[in-house]
Amino acid sequence: MELNEALAKLAELQKKMYAYNAASSSLYLDGTTVAPKDTAEGRGVALGILAGEQHKLFSAPEVGELLDFLWEHRDELDQLHRRQAEELRRSYAQLTRIPADEYMEYAMLTNEAGDVWRRAKEKGDFELFRPVLEKLVAFNIKFAGYYDSSKALLNEYERGVDTAYLDEFFATLRERIVPLIHAIGEKEQPDDSFLRRHYPAEAQRRFSDYLMEVLGLDRAHCTIGETEHPYTLEFNNKDVRITTHYDEDNVSFSMYSVIHEGGHAKYELGISDDVQYTCLAGGVSMGVHESQSRFYENLIGRSKPFVEAIFPRMQEFFPEQLQDVTAEQFYRAVNKAQPSLIRTEADELTYCLHIMVRYEIEKQLISGKLAVKDVPDTWNRLYKEYLGIDVPNDRQGCLQDSHWSGGSFGYFPSYALGSAYGAQMLKNMERDMDVWGPVSRGDLSQVSGWLGEKVHKFGGLLEPADVVKNACGQFDPTVFADYLEKKYSQLYGL
Ligand SMILES: [Zn+2]
Numbered sequence: 001m002e003l004n005e006a007l008a009k010l011a012e013l014q015k016k017m018y019a020y021n022a023a024s025s026s027l028y029l030d031g032t033t034v035a036p037k038d039t040a041e042g043r044g045v046a047l048g049i050l051a052g053e054q055h056k057l058f059s060a061p062e063v064g065e066l067l068d069f070l071w072e073h074r075d076e077l078d079q080l081h082r083r084q085a086e087e088l089r090r091s092y093a094q095l096t097r098i099p100a101d102e103y104m105e106y107a108m109l110t111n112e113a114g115d116v117w118r119r120a121k122e123k124g125d126f127e128l129f130r131p132v133l134e135k136l137v138a139f140n141i142k143f144a145g146y147y148d149s150s151k152a153l154l155n156e157y158e159r160g161v162d163t164a165y166l167d168e169f170f171a172t173l174r175e176r177i178v179p180l181i182h183a184i185g186e187k188e189q190p191d192d193s194f195l196r197r198h199y200p201a202e203a204q205r206r207f208s209d210y211l212m213e214v215l216g217l218d219r220a221h222c223t224i225g226e227t228e229h230p231y232t233l234e235f236n237n238k239d240v241r242i243t244t245h246y247d248e249d250n251v252s253f254s255m256y257s258v259i260h261e262g263g264h265a266k267y268e269l270g271i272s273d274d275v276q277y278t279c280l281a282g283g284v285s286m287g288v289h290e291s292q293s294r295f296y297e298n299l300i301g302r303s304k305p306f307v308e309a310i311f312p313r314m315q316e317f318f319p320e321q322l323q324d325v326t327a328e329q330f331y332r333a334v335n336k337a338q339p340s341l342i343r344t345e346a347d348e349l350t351y352c353l354h355i356m357v358r359y360e361i362e363k364q365l366i367s368g369k370l371a372v373k374d375v376p377d378t379w380n381r382l383y384k385e386y387l388g389i390d391v392p393n394d395r396q397g398c399l400q401d402s403h404w405s406g407g408s409f410g411y412f413p414s415y416a417l418g419s420a421y422g423a424q425m426l427k428n429m430e431r432d433m434d435v436w437g438p439v440s441r442g443d444l445s446q447v448s449g450w451l452g453e454k455v456h457k458f459g460g461l462l463e464p465a466d467v468v469k470n471a472c473g474q475f476d477p478t479v480f481a482d483y484l485e486k487k488y489s490q491l492y493g494l
Contacts, residue, residue, distance in 0.1 A: 001066075001069055003073055003076060006066060006069055006070055006073075007070075007081060009066055010066065010070065010081070010084060010085070010088075011277075011278075013057070013058075013063065013066070013088075014084070014088075014277060014278045014279055015277050016057060017054065017057070017058065017279070018236075018277045018278075018281070020050055020053065020054040020057070021054075022235055023050055024047055024050050024051070024054075025233055025235060027043050027046060027047055027050075028047075028233070029225075029233055029241060030043070031043050032227045032228075032231075032243070033225050033226070033227055033243070040111065040114070040115050043111070044108060044111040044112060047107060047108075047111055048104055048107050048108040048111070051103065051104055051107035052100065052103070052104040052107070055095065055100050055103050055104065056100065058091070058092065058095060059092070059095050059096050059100065063088075063092060064092055064096070067085055067088055067089045067092055068089075070085040071085055071086075071089060074086075079461065080274060080275070080278075080280070080461065083280055083460070083461055084278050084279055084280060087279045087280065087460060088279055091279070094146075097146035098143060098146055102139070102142070106139050106407065109132070109135055109136065109139070109407075110136070110405070110406055110407040112132070113132045113133075113135075113136060113405040113406070113407070114402065114405050114406060116128065116129055116132045116405070117129055117132075117399070117402060117404075117405035120399055121395055121399040121400070122395075123395075124393045124394050124395035124399065125394070126375070126376050126394040126398065126399060129399060129405070130372055130373060132405070133372050133375075133404060133405075134372045136404060136405070136407055136409075137365050137366070137372055137409075139407070140365075140366055140407070140409050141366055141368065144366055157285060157286040157287070157410055157411055157413075157414050158285050158286060158287045158413070158414055158417065158464060159285065159463065159464055159465070160463065160464055160465035161287065161413075161417065161464075163363065166359065166413050166417075168477075169416070169417070169420065169477045170352075170356050170359065170416070172477040172478060172481060173352050173353075173356070173416070173477065173480070173481060174353075174356065174386070176478075176481035176484070176485065177349065177350075177352060177353065177481065177484065178353075178386070180349065180484065180485060180488055180494075181337065181339060181349065181350060181353075181387075181388075183492075183494050184337050184338075184349075184488060184492050184494070187492045187493065187494070189336060189338065190329070190332035190333055190336055191329070191333070192332075192333035192334075192336050194321065194322065194324075194325050194329075194333070195250060195251055195252050195333055195334070196249050196250050197249075197251075197321045198248060198249065198321070199248055199249070199250075199251040199318060199321055200248060201246040201248055203317055203318060204246045204248075204251065204254050204255075205246070206317055207251075207254075207255070207314065207317040207318070208224055208244060208254065208258045209224075210313060210317065211255065211258045211259060211262065211310075212224060212258070212262060214310060214442055214444060215259065215262040215263075215265075215266065215296065215444060215448075216266070216444060216445060216448055217262055217265055217266070217269070218269070221238050221239060221240065221269060222239075222240045222241070222242065222265050222269060223241055223242075224241075224242050224243065224244060224258065225241060225242070225243040225244075226243060226244060226245065226246065227243040227244075227245060228245060229245065229344075229402060230242070230243050230244045230245055230254075230257040230258075230260070230261050231243055231261065232261045232264035232265055232268070232293075234265075234268040234282060236276050236277065236281060237268060237269055237270070237271045237272075237273065237276055237281070238269075240265045240268045240269055242258070242261035242262060242264070242265050243261065244257045244258050244261065245257065251318065251321070252333075252334050253345070256297050256301060256302075256334070259296050259297045259300075259301040260293045260294070260296065260297040260301075261293065262293075262296060263292045263293035263294070263295060263296030263297060264283075264289055264292060264293045266292065266296070266448060266451070266452075266456065267283050267288075267289060267292040267293075267451075267455065267456050268282065268283065269456075270448075270451070270452045270455075270456030270457060271283075271456055271457060271458070271459040272457045272458070272459065272461075274461075275459040275460065275461055279460065280459050280460035280461055281459055281460070282459060282460065283459070283460075284458065284459065284460045284462065284463070284464045284467050285414070285464035285467075286411060286414035286418075287413075287414040287417040287418050287421060287464065287468075288418070288421065288455065288464055288467050288468065289414070289418065290414050290415050290417065290418025290419070290421075291417075291418040291419070291421035291422045291425065291455075291468075291471075292418075292422075292451065292455065292456075293418070294415075294418050294419045294422045295422040295425060295426070295451065296444075298348045298419065298422070299422050299423065299426050300439060300444065300447060302331075302334055302335055302348060303436075303439065304331050305436045305439045305440035306439050306440075306442075307327055307330055307331040307334070308327045308331070308440060309439065309440055309441060309442035310442055311327035311330055312327075313442075314330075332491065335347065335348070335487075335488075335491055337349040337350060337488055337491075337492075338350070339353075339387040339388055339389050340387075340389070341383070341389065341391060341392075341396045341397070341400075342396060342400055343355075343358075343400065343401060344400075348419075348484070348487075349484055349488055350387065351415070351416070351419070352416045352419065353386040353387050354387075355412050355413060355415055355416040356382075356386055356416075357379065357382040357383060357386060358401070358412040359412055359413050359416075360378075360382060361375060361378055361379065361382070361398075362409050362410055362412065364378070365409070366409060366410075375398050376394050376397060376398050379391065379397050379398040380397060383397070419480060420475075420477050420479070420480035421468055421471070421472055421475070422480075423479050423480040423482075423483040423484075424471075424472035424473065424475070424476065424479045424480070425451070425454070425455075425471045425472055426483070427479055427483075428454075428471065428472065428473065429447070429450050432450065433446060433450065434446075435447060451471075454470055454471040455467055455470070455471050458470075
């Protein structure tokens with residue numbers, strides 16, 4: 001085989017993979033937005049077939065031969081193609097270890113599990129979800145056995161991060177954050193009742209349009225839809241969709257969801273053209289992705305300069321609801337720190353503790369130390385231990401998140417890692433330029449420019465650890481702890 005011929009085959013393979021992904025994503029988007037309620041079955045059949053075909057395409061022996069050939073000639077390849085060969089070889093080795101029938105069965109199970117989970121959550125009935133969760137865990141234990149079992153769970157989302165790394169990270173956070181939360185518990189809480197006045201969805205939609213504009217999201221390449229749970233879905237760097245959920249009795253939920261998902265979208269839209277339709281397109285890892293969404297949501301979106309910049313406009317969207325509120329009051333309200341039950345509603349400070357609970361449980365489930373039937377009790381015990389609160393039911397407890405029903409085990413830590421990466425990026429950004437001058441005028445273009453250069457443009461061209469190093473320097477969880485300590489000491493006068 002000639003090298004040119006091999007490169008042509010490599011490009012063709014990746015475009016086909018892109019097409020399968022695009023088809024599956026379209027079905028997912030449809031199912032979560034406009035599809036009628038009882039239509040999941042047919043999409044499940046189609047998704048199962050697509051997953052099977054994609055598996056067949058990629059796991060064929062000719063693909064293995066092509067990738068080996070390219071790897072043997074890696075010294076003759078440019079960085080772009082060398083990285084593609086490297087990434088695909090890794091995926092190929094992983095995938096070919098899972099038998100095709102198991103892979104397809106798993107794809108169908110995760111589709112079915114979503115519906116079961118939704119019903120179980122609605123009823124607050126863990127027993128309804130238990131059998132399907134047991135199947136999901138059994139699959140994941142089996143899959144972990146096909147790889148290096150000490151790393152498989154987390155490496156799927158964050159290559160280079162293993163259990164020891166995370167144990168140390170969470171230990172640092174526990175040591176620093178738990179006392180801070182205790183100290184805040186002694187202090188008077190700010191009044192945030194005005195956030196829960198009646199905010200009509202129609203006005204919130206217009207406010208979302210404004211926020212997209214502030215974020216610099218081009219509506220010709222990024223739309224906003226409505227789903228029960230907000231998410232970002234990317235087709236390529238010219239087509240990204242974000243969603244939000246309007247709670248008419250809580251203005252901050254959608255506001256910060258839009259800024260968060262907008263951060264994910266900024267990342268996807270900022271990836272360079274060179275890597276499109278290849279395995280290097282898309283954000284490099286979940287942790288790095290979360291570093292971007294959380295950067296916009298918390299480090300910028302919940303900062304005083306940003307709130308002061310947009311609050312006058314916000315009052316125009318919600319004149320009756322916010323006329324007697326000041327920017328300072330709003331800033332304090334959206335930074336209220338208080339242990340609570342629901343992860344997605346948790347504040348910036350207590351959020352990591354929610355993640356720690358899930359991390360502990362996943363670790364024990366996949367290592368076989370915890371039986372699925374004991375998940376609710378363990379969940380409730382850890383919430384008491386870390387956050388000091390009692391969980392009244394499973395709906396507000398272990399059934400609250402969709403991740404496990406979608407087969408995503410080991411995903412949660414990336415949220416906390418992302419926050420920590422973000423804090424280090426901010427520290428470096430402040431060293432490089434004036435961050436807060438422009439932000440206080442509602443101008444995020446410089447911030448986006450910095451992130452674009454240090455993180456976005458690479459996509460998967462660099463390893464996750466190298467992107468982190470590029471933007472953060474050496475990873476150091478104490479920087480995040482310092483950031484939280486400083487911010488919350490000021491807010492609460494500690
Ligand atoms: Zn996110």
